[in-house]
Amino acid sequence: MCLALPASVVELLDADMAIVAFGTVRKRISLALVEDVSVGDFVLVHVGYALHKVSPDEAERTLKLMAEAGVLQEELEEVSA
């Protein structure tokens, strides 16, 4: 189903792109749909786009839920592919 994975923004790039970290996995994504993102912010990522910002607490809660549901590893494998 429609899962979006929380990630922290570690580097802002040109053209609304950024490097985000899903734990130890780093990925280049688009920030074009979200305004006012800074390094250190958490965003929800779906098919290569940040959908919106989330608080660190919400990101942590969602990651915990995904781990408990057994989907976190699958999602991390997908983003690192």
Add this chain to the structure above:
Amino acid sequence: MSLDGRVSIDLLCEAGAVQQAVVTPPPPVELGPIVKGRPIAEVVAAIGSLFSVCGMAQSAAGVEAAEAALGIDAGRRTREARRLLVLAETLREHLLMIGLDHARLAGQPPDMKSLRRAMTLVPRLKHALFPYGDAFTPGSRVCMFGPEADEIAAEAAALAHVMVHAGKAPLGDMDRYAFAAWAGGESTIAARLVTPILARDWAMAGCPKEPMGDSHEGRLADTSCLARQGGEPLVRAFLSENGAAGLVARLAARFVEASRLPGQIAEGLAALQAARDGDDLAVPCQGSADAIGDRTGTGSAEAARGRVEHRVVLRDGRVADYAIAAPTSSHFAADGVAARSLAALAAATREDLATQADLLIRAIDPCVGYDVRFC
């Protein structure tokens, strides 16, 4: 086989036609560990966070199931307010599909300014209707709201005007010829996607021999926007004689729905302003209790990609079981609508076949990535 949360599609081809489409949906998410033994309000909130792409629809179905099991009547205004949030989310998802995917397929640059505005519609409307953040808490109530909600509806209409349909005549009322003329005008991204499809005579690409009706196929029913907009003259104009849908009927259904949603949201907000909870129609809760005291509730919502259905079982006030039926699982099941539609594709070249497959899959719209292989 899908191992990583993607839809896997193998197209077995012969003489330029797909003979069989082997479609494997992503494995279902195992909800047990995150729901069992927990308070229902916590579970509904968790599901909204987990499935955040269609979080309004998932949350609306979840809270409806929860309230049914708890025997709570949310009241007509609150139910309607939640429905409006789902409509706003559906519009956002359609605009994202049109503005990103369809723009790419049409060779157009995405209109990121409009898309960024589209991303703000749902959180702003949610805050206007439920300023305390409790839209999907069992027993919550919608608040009286100010002009901001109407401004959001007006902004939604402006976005649909720019990205989907700029004309005054309703898109859904058009016939094939008026639609072709609209597409030829290339006034929006949606129109520009359709023009080459009609020019290449691909309108009926992927039209299966038999339609997939709601009653006919049960759990594999097509509940996408095609089902919701199938009665519109424009969509009917692109169905086969026996009512089956090809590529353009699916695209037309999305465009018609996206163009109508802002008006439906505005009408719903006006009705909310005029109504009071005391006006509630008596809507029976979809809940029941069994002999050992378990209480079961069901809920559903029409998400952008199709119907989501939730079923919860409460025991001693906590969740004993929870199940979700989601449209990507049914539409992209082995014998679902995607497999049947893809199996009807035929084209002069492999390149055309691949393009048709891509268009058709995105028209049916899985909420996850997908891989297509030709065999």
